[in-house]
Amino acid sequence: MSQLNTWLNTSLVPRIIACLDVANGRVVKGTNYKQLLDMGEPIELALKYEQQGADEIVFLDIKASVDKQQSALEMVRKVAMNLSIPFTVGGGIKQLSDVDKFFNAGADKVTLNTAAVETPDLIDQIAKKYGSQSLIIAIDVNREKSGKLAIYTHGGSISVKKSYQQWLDEVVDRGAGEILMTAMHKDGTGTGFDLELLAQEDFSLPIIASGGANEPKDFLDAINAGADAVLAAGIFHRGEYSVTEIKQYLINNNIDMRMKK
Amino acid sequence: MRAGIINLNTGNLLSIVSAVKKAGFETVVIDKPQADFDVLLLPGQGRFGFVAAQLDKYNWREFILNWIAQDKRFIGICVGMQLMFESSVEDTDAKGLGVFSGQIQKLKHAKTPMVGWAKLNSENELFKDDYVYFVNSYAIASSKYCIASVNYAGDFCAAVQKGKLYGFQFHPEKSGLYGRELLKQCLN
Numbered sequence: 001m002s003q004l005n006t007w008l009n010t011s012l013v014p015r016i017i018a019c020l021d022v023a024n025g026r027v028v029k030g031t032n033y034k035q036l037l038d039m040g041e042p043i044e045l046a047l048k049y050e051q052q053g054a055d056e057i058v059f060l061d062i063k064a065s066v067d068k069q070q071s072a073l074e075m076v077r078k079v080a081m082n083l084s085i086p087f088t089v090g091g092g093i094k095q096l097s098d099v100d101k102f103f104n105a106g107a108d109k110v111t112l113n114t115a116a117v118e119t120p121d122l123i124d125q126i127a128k129k130y131g132s133q134s135l136i137i138a139i140d141v142n143r144e145k146s147g148k149l150a151i152y153t154h155g156g157s158i159s160v161k162k163s164y165q166q167w168l169d170e171v172v173d174r175g176a177g178e179i180l181m182t183a184m185h186k187d188g189t190g191t192g193f194d195l196e197l198l199a200q201e202d203f204s205l206p207i208i209a210s211g212g213a214n215e216p217k218d219f220l221d222a223i224n225a226g227a228d229a230v231l232a233a234g235i236f237h238r239g240e241y242s243v244t245e246i247k248q249y250l251i252n253n254n255i256d257m258r259m260k261k
Numbered sequence: 262m263r264a265g266i267i268n269l270n271t272g273n274l275l276s277i278v279s280a281v282k283k284a285g286f287e288t289v290v291i292d293k294p295q296a297d298f299d300v301l302l303l304p305g306q307g308r309f310g311f312v313a314a315q316l317d318k319y320n321w322r323e324f325i326l327n328w329i330a331q332d333k334r335f336i337g338i339c340v341g342m343q344l345m346f347e348s349s350v351e352d353t354d355a356k357g358l359g360v361f362s363g364q365i366q367k368l369k370h371a372k373t374p375m376v377g378w379a380k381l382n383s384e385n386e387l388f389k390d391d392y393v394y395f396v397n398s399y400a401i402a403s404s405k406y407c408i409a410s411v412n413y414a415g416d417f418c419a420a421v422q423k424g425k426l427y428g429f430q431f432h433p434e435k436s437g438l439y440g441r442e443l444l445k446q447c448l449n
Contacts, residue, residue, distance in 0.1 A: 009370070009412065009413075009414050009415075010370065010375075010379070010412060010413050010414065011379035011380055011382070011411040011412045011413065012375065012377045012378065012379050012395075012413070013377070013378055013379065013380070013392070015377055015378065050437070055377075055378055077275070080273070080275040080276055080279070081275060081276075081279045082279070084280070084434070084435065084436070084437050084438060084440060084441050085394070085435060085436075085437050086394060086396075086432075086435045103272075103273060104273060105273075105275075106273050106275035106276060108276075108435065131306075131307070131374070132374065133374040133376050133396045177374070177376065178376070204371070204372065205372060206372065206376060206377070228377070229377075256380075258378045258380075258392035258437075259392075260439070
């Protein structure tokens with residue numbers, strides 16, 4: 001069990017990350033990347049989750065385009081001035097100068113998906129300039145009907161030729177700091193995380209499990225399967241559970257969590 | 262009360278500036294030595310050698326040493342704390358400020374950098390059992406002035422204090438409401 005290795009000999013605790021999918025300045029949530037529902041104001045929601053005890057916030061501008069970059073940067077700046085926990089931004093990054101803009105606006109980390117697949121050297125460039133700790137590589141993986149794992153880009157719409165294992169090894173090698181692993185076949189379905197995927201190897205860097213959280217037990221299972229952090233969106237936005245409630249459940253199940261003393 | 266935040270061009274200062282402002286300080290980012298402050302903060306990101314070179318490039322070294330010798334309040338954060346020691350294995354030729362004795366070591370854990378939240382082990386009420394946010398590959402293993410430690414394949418010193426001199430290996434400005442409160446207490 002990787003859980004044992006992950007939490008041995010460290011004071012670090014598993015993290016609960018609230019993800020805000022942003023489109024046109026609003027937080028949205030979709031099922032299997034389609035059908036977007038309006039969930040509210042990005043900064044307001046981020047501050048609410050911070051209050052509830054979220055350990056990090058991830059902002060993904062899922063409809064990012066060049067003309068909307070200015071408003072995205074404005075949001076990042078406001079978040080940096082108001083949030084007291086680390087936050088990551090992603091969406092619309094194509095080259096190092098896009099990354100420079102996000103870091104200059106105050107982001108702690110950036111996350112890449114499509115751009116990393118299309119320009120893998122960008123991983124090396126970012127790691128070299130800002131350090132691996134500043135870079136999360138998002139991998140959208142789908143279990144195909146054949147049972148094989150396939151990598152997707154462009155918000156889950158385009159299948160990539162590289163195999164899952166090949167891509168995973170490559171991003172680690174190029175200097176990614178963390179992997180945000182989204183099981184597309186689980187995302188928005190509320191059927192739990194893909195535990196098999198999480199447990200299948202001893203990852204050499206932190207793994208953030210994403211896609212499929214429906215109830216507190218899904219978080220527990222993901223952490224027990226080896227996730228260093230669990231990222232969720234809809235379960236929080238819909239108000240089904242607060243971050244506090246998830247953390248309390250995990251503590252009751254013997255998982256150390258950051259809580260107020 | 263006025264706080265000066267030393268800008269060595271090693272990273273974004275927006276979060277630390279906002280945190281110090283929220284602690285009730287008039288906050289100024291300073292590019293060169295300037296003394297009209299109640300407290301100076303030295304944040305730092307990146308390689309030890311690079312940040313140390315920036316200290317010299319902008320004539321900060323002697324100024325900071327004088328400031329500390331006059332028993333004025335000073336807070337070093339992350340690499341800013343590491344620079345308060347003599348040297349680092351990261352760049353063995355680079356010289357730290359040497360306010361504290363010791364050499365910064367590489368963390369022994371297989372997964373470095375250490376990224377995330379850890380609970381402080383401390384006998385000091387202000388630090389004891391609270392969680393703070395770390396992002397680092399190097400740290401000082403031990404110090405006579407250590408006031409809080411954490412474990413990452415071996416204990417290291419998360420905070421040092423000597424009078425009005427503080428060093429934090431973690432990021433108080435990213436450590437939630439507790440981090441903000443801690444910063445406020447140490448600024449005053």
